[in-house]
Amino acid sequence: MADQVQFELVAPESLLVSDAFDMIVVPGAEGDFGVLPRHAPMISTVRTGVISIYENNAVSKRVFVSGGFAEVTPERCTVLADEAVLLDDADWSAIEDRVRAAEEAVNDAKEGDRAAAEAELKIARALLAAFDRAA
Secondary structure: OOOOEEEEEEOOOOEEEEEEEOEEEEEEOOEEEEEOOOOOOEEEEEOOEEEEEEEOOEEEEEEEEOOEEEEEOOOEEEEEEOOEEEHHHOOHHHHHHHHHHHHHHHHHOOHHHHHHHHHHHHHHHHHHHHHHHHO
16 A cells, blocks of 8 residues: 555546555646655646556556546545546447537537537547547
């Protein structure tokens, strides 16, 4: 455990990950950052991207996040995600359906609703791209 860092990933619906790992790489607002045991304390916003979880010097899990916040201490990394999808459990057709629905929402959006529809489309396309790279 001394050579690992405790990682917790919390999404609005549930606690998705809670275990010790070798390293966590988080898509921070100013670039990706790796968290190892004894990391300096920090807080960062999380941008849309993929969290990579390392075990035995290799990526063991990849999790898409649409944003959120990360808190790092010397023993722990906690990410509070706006949305999180374990890429190993993701369904390609459901993601494609989400992209199509978001495209339709953008096309049908009135001026006041357009920004929210475009933001959802951007997230859906990023999830599709992340799933594609994970496959």
